[in-house]
Amino acid sequence: MKNRKRILITGAAGFLGSHLCDRFITEDYHVIGMDNLITGDLQNIEHLFKLQNFEFHHHDVSTFVYVPGDLDFILHFASPASPIDYLKIPIQTLKVGSLGTHNLLGLARAKKARLLIASTSEVYGDPNINPQPEEYWGNVNPVGPRGVYDEAKRFQEAITMAYHTFHGLETRIVRIFNTYGPRMRLNDGRVLPAFIGEALRGEPLTMFGDGSQTRSFCYVDDLVEGIYRLLHSDYSQPMNIGNPDEITIKEFGEEIIKLTGTGQKLISLPLPQDDPKQRRPDITKAKAILDWEPKVSRSEGLKITLNYFKALTERELIHKDFALFNR
Template identity: 85%
Template sequence: MATRKRILITGAAGFLGSHLCDRFIKEDFHVIAMDNLITGDLRNIEHLFKLENFEFYNHDVSTFVYVPGELDYILHFASPASPIDYLKIPIQTLKVGSLGTHNLLGLARHKKARMLIASTSEIYGDPSVNPQPEEYWGNVNTVGPRGVYDEAKRFQESITMAYHTFHGVETRIVRIFNTYGPRMRLNDGRVLPAFIGQAIRGEDLTVFGDGSQTRSFCYVDDLIEGIYRLLFSDYALPMNIGNPSEITIKEFGEEIIKLTGTSQKMVYKELPTDDPKQRRPDITKARAILGWEPKVSRAEGLKITYEYFKSLPKDVLEKVEHKDFTTYNK
């Protein structure tokens, strides 16, 4: 029997990390999952604990990373990913994007492993072009409230490319746009779980600004497929993975009200500092190089996600801090 390929997934107990664990278990990899649980939740991966080809380590990659034995691939998804998180833990956010990435690139070099890092559409800041192609350099406020996350990701891309060009490490960079689906946290401050959580609890939906800012929502299964294809491609430069179907926040709120059947209304509050006015990926490269594009419609994905949130225990739905909805819509 052929030896299983071994893959290290950091941020494995988080939203995207847990789905990646599922995908690589399905593909018969030996999955080494790592997470310090600062934002992750073991409930996302507890169904994998019984498997012989899955192991978990509670560890902070910003300190050091050691994995015994051979290692074929590394997926670096360890990072706070919501405004609520990186405003509460800004230093940890910067460290996992810099020190954590450095440690893992060193490990990849030592093990001769291919490494894929999770970058984000946030590196484009509040964009002046729409849709955003990979060639766009962005419009980022380095000292603004979102700067700790934006700059962590921008540095992460830079050091990854440096290891690729100087040390010859095989690297891949995915720029992830707004993604949603089961296992999202209701209290992470992002617009989709905020809207659904508020609707379930019978609260008004909080819209920041006049609701004309746009987002493009990609269902998690589509995103995971794009990441999987990118990892095994020969493309080393950054690549957008997201759904180019753009919608305003106001229109999205109306969709959530219709989906959930709530009688609540939308209420409007001041737009936060540096909140991006537009988010829409140009996925020309993903289509041409990976043969990838999203398949799940927003209507279908939202229905699945809503059913997931409705299935959560009542205490989980009710313990959300209301202040979490009044900081940032990402």
């Protein structure tokens, strides 16, 4: 058997982590998945357990991380990502972004591995400019309800760059914008699964405020391709990966109603504190450095995602759990 490159993927049982496991298995890596399963689901990766080049470690990266053998790469995707999750477990969210990242940086240094961390557009907070370029420093409330997630990601970037500059560690930072696709949790509180879940249950679609806030949705396969290219690039500064096709929440809700053919109405709830009014990535750097841009249209991606949600069990479809924030 030839020597495969070895990669550790944290948050492996989550939405993005599981798709990344699939991609690196396809690329013939030996994949070591790690997850404490607080928000992850083993069903997302159960199809990989039969493979010789996949192994799974049930572990919390906020504690000491040990992986035997060589490592070529580490992808750090362990973190709650939806408002429902990080409001329920704020301390764990902060710890995985700080202690977890520190532990994995130490592991990467010991193994001489390249580490890519998953940051997000939340580092920009409620932005004052649109679209958001990587040079924008953000508009974040560190003590607001969203601060536990926003500041965890900002610290994660800071300590990663410190290890890069001080220790010469090979690091990459991806800033992920709204992403969707199969394996999202229907009740995770983010806008797309929330809208689809409400439509399939025959309920009004719930938006916050007047729905004039904007989001930009990237299909998961496009995102994974961007991450794969960034990992293997020579670029160490933060890079936006997302779809710049911007749409208001109200328009998006109307798209979901039309797609599902359910005929519901949109209803409005009060706008939460610090809810971002705009989300649109400037992907100039990704285009120039990675030769990357999204390929899957929103209409195509939504059809695939809707079919995935339709296939869920009735028990999952009737589960109802609303977010406190417009995702």
